[in-house]
Amino acid sequence: MQDRAHWTPEAVIAIAESLKKRPGPLMLILHRIQEEFGHIPREAVPLIASALNLSRAEVHGVVTFYHDFKAEPPGRNVIQLCRAESCQAVGAAALEDHAKRRLGVDFRETTADGRFTLEPVYCLGLCACSPAMMVNGTPHGKVDSRRFDAIVAALASGPQ
């Protein structure tokens, strides 16, 4: 579970200024902003563009190209469920259906209580332990519906 700060224009500008001298800095800046605030606020795009002397379109184009960068803050727990072939070979589709039912959301949605966001992912490199998922950066292998429920229940009973 992640505690994240609320974004401010000053903080975004400070991040952009601190990294802009590095070669090819835009991805570094976007990663840092997302790490701090959980997403890339739309209002941050012109601020980053101005710091790097790029157009807003160029920054917007990069933000929207990559699956990782989110325009909205995610839930407190992010579940990335693998949909790729190795996991499909041992029941990933059934696990996906179960996960969506259990949480009551589709992929790229957050539960109404803000606790969980469900994301598809295309390979976590845990193919020897399929089906696999990553929860808040922690890998879980050989996940079945029972194990999924246990992991979700443990997170749901944690502090609000």
Place this chain on the structure above:
Amino acid sequence: MSTVVYVPRDSGAVSVGAEDVAAAIAHEAKRRALDLRIVRNGSRGLYWLEPMVEVVTPAGRIAYGPVAASDVPELIDSGIFTGAAHRLRLGAPEEIPYLKNQNRLTFARVGITDPVSIEEYIAHGGYRGLRRALDLGPEKTVAQVTESGLRGRGGAGFPAGIKWETARKATGTQKYVVCNADEGDSGTFSDRMIMEGDPFVLIEGMTIAASAVGATQGYIYLRSEYPHAYRALNEAIDGAAAAGYLGKNIMGGGLNFNLEVRLGAGAYVCGEETALLESLEGKRGMVRFKPPLPAIVGLFGKPTAINNVVTLASIPIILDRGGEFYKNYGMGRSRGTLPIQLAGNIKRPGLVESAFGVTLRDLVYEFGGGTASGRPVRAVQVGGPLGAYIPENMLDVQMDYEAVAARGGIVGHGGIVVFDDTVDMAKMARYAFEFCAIESCGKCTPCRIGSTRGMEVIDRIMNDRGRGESEALLRDLCEMMTHGSLCALGGLTPLPVLSALNNFPGDFGLARN
């Protein structure tokens, strides 16, 4: 002297409970006042036995697995520190047939050493390759790589020596070495295992590349799905820099080289080398037209040697033992060893580093033990999401770039995903298009539009709307994508689609020929 216990830090082992096992051992050691030292090693790659715990005994290392945290008190009671008998005892790990029947060259140290200890790396033969490269000089270093016959292990299979020679001869005051660590193919994890289990071998390989082509700065472009590899690489880079193996005048040979890890952001297409370079520059990961080759106009427009993790990690042993030594493994034009990854519905999933020439049948049955479900094997996908589905009756094909290509497939990055007889091959073909549509960079039309049209055509076939006509359209579309796409994503998506259609027409509601 304290007893040494190994518990892997590999994220695959962690995904099935290695952290809990390590914590349970530490807890029990404290409770019983035992003098223990827990080392977090890489994985041996025998994943069905993970978490696999190894204990150093007077008779050598003895393995136990798969260990659950709840097994730990009982294991200690039964005397594992002297290698005592137990239902989980596996004996000496290197005597386990799965491991014993491999040729571990690139993976020689993975699972054996502490991945982030430079002292252990050096004690196990590390940095002998770089020493030799510095003594030989750039031209002869590249000659050794060419001599070895090493081809790009990322998937394209392009001769590494030729890439390096082009970059070496390119003129420019600034050159780069870039490692493609965007291992996105489903069913592959050998890059991850190297980065988590022996990151120094990659660092040494990149440093040798830098000395050979005249680069002073290196980047490892790592996929964001690999946070454990990110930590291990950064620990190792800090260790190498502190010990003088990165930075100025490395090993007294006059070489200056710095290395930085950069994270991707979840785009599969960035595994394509020119899209990767765009991404490293902070742009959208759009594929570039070639030529110019990255070796001449690469990162920030400068000459760049760009290679996959396993390719670069194979360089130190080639320099240490000589190109001739490496070349003596393998067959035909596929020289050396390939770290093969067994995944999907398979009883013994894991990493098998073998000389080229091993058959798919031996990999799936002798190493892999058949399916995990116990049902018959129906198909295996070789070479990731862009690889062909090979039916069971064609498994006698040897792992060799040319032999697999002759059967209409690709070796790719060496991933093998097994499916049992419950698989619906029409669904897998549809998924191949869906994946291409999600991951297409959008630069070329055949890939951007063709992938979505492909899904629709398969849906039409499945819904029996003009089935014969739709099949002809599907084949036409695949031909156009194969020949008209800018890179392998659009160009190879037809491989899984057509291999599924040709080998399993019944799944598409089409009569068998």
